[in-house]
Amino acid sequence: MAERRRRQRRLRDAGVAVGVTACLCTGGCSGRGAAAEDARGGEDPVQTLRVAADRLVEAGSSKARTSMEMATGGTRVTIRGAGVYDYRRQMGRLTVVLPQDPAGTSGHRPITELLAPGALFMKNRGAGVPADKWVRVETAGLSDGNLVTGGATDPYAAAELLRGTRSATYLGRTEVAGAEVRHYRGTADLGEAAKRASAAGRGPLRAAAKGFATAVVPFDVYLDDAGRIRKVRHRFSFVNGQRKDAVAVASTTLLYDFGALADVRLPKSRDIYAGKIAE
Numbered sequence: 261m262a263e264r265r266r267r268q269r270r271l272r273d274a275g276v277a278v279g280v281t282a283c284l285c286t287g288g289c290s291g292r293g294a295a296a297e298d299a300r301g302g303e304d305p306v307q308t309l310r311v312a313a314d315r316l317v318e319a320g321s322s323k324a325r326t327s328m329e330m331a332t333g334g335t336r337v338t339i340r341g342a343g344v345y346d347y348r349r350q351m352g353r354l355t356v357v358l359p360q361d362p363a364g365t366s367g368h369r370p371i372t373e374l375l376a377p378g379a380l381f382m383k384n385r386g387a388g389v390p391a392d393k394w395v396r397v398e399t400a401g402l403s404d405g406n407l408v409t410g411g412a413t414d415p416y417a418a419a420e421l422l423r424g425t426r427s428a429t430y431l432g433r434t435e436v437a438g439a440e441v442r443h444y445r446g447t448a449d450l451g452e453a454a455k456r457a458s459a460a461g462r463g464p465l466r467a468a469a470k471g472f473a474t475a476v477v478p479f480d481v482y483l484d485d486a487g488r489i490r491k492v493r494h495r496f497s498f499v500n501g502q503r504k505d506a507v508a509v510a511s512t513t514l515l516y517d518f519g520a521l522a523d524v525r526l527p528k529s530r531d532i533y534a535g536k537i538a539e
Contacts, residue, residue, distance in 0.1 A: 313347075321522040322518045324345050325516075393532065396532050402467060404472065405463075405468030408498065413494065416461070418511070430444055434482070436491045448479060493511070494511045
């Protein structure tokens with residue numbers, strides 16, 4: 261009888277120990293706590309993405325690669341770019357390469373683009389523009405706010421668009437160009453982004469909100485542990501002029517080598533072409 265009572269007491273004590281361990285682990289075991297945090301991205305995804313542009317400003321500068329895919333009437337083309345960007349000055353320089361023609365030759369020299377607050381400068385623009393001249397375009401006057409026109413989305417404009425995030429889901433961890441990142445998917449509202457944007461970014465984003473077929477922009481974005489954008493892909497839709505059909509555009513921006521030298525100098529007035537070109 262005494263032996264049975266001792267055995268029951270040992271089983272009861274073991275059960276209490278298991279229960280205490282389970283309670284402690286629910287509240288603070290590092291493994292399960294970290295997994296739970298990672299499952300939700302650590303914090304509210306919407307708020308995280310709305311301040312992603314600020315994290316880039318803190319980083320100062322980076323190198324960038326861009327890709328813009330357009331599809332209309334069964335034809336798909338891809339325009340690629342590469343360069344540097346200074347987020348504090350909101351200025352960048354990209355070399356944009358146009359797609360090859362059906363014969364397999366480009367027929368176009370790369371276009372040099374200088375991105376600045378409220379303006380886009382292009383060299384080798386073609387369309388009768390002298391080879392040694394730049395074309396200056398007011399981005400607030402473009403129907404897409406220069407999210408599409410230049411063949412590359414301004415990296416900071418791509419980040420500021422996320423200020424208008426209205427829904428977002430954290431999809432887990434992955435890797436982009438060798439960097440550990442967190443993957444988010446959601447939608448942003450161009451009008452809301454314009455309200456929250458920097459002073460220089462409001463005009464172009466307002467124009468885009470009016471000019472696109474829809475002000476809602478789906479996106480996938482990848483942030484590193486410092487909250488900096490490493491890759492963002494937006495899907496735009498706009499009306500194609502006289503044909504009035506919707507053109508689907510997927511714009512991808514890859515950011516890397518933060519802190520890289522980004523010495524961007526705008527052309528002098530005498531080097532800017534004064535004629536008109538088609539948008």
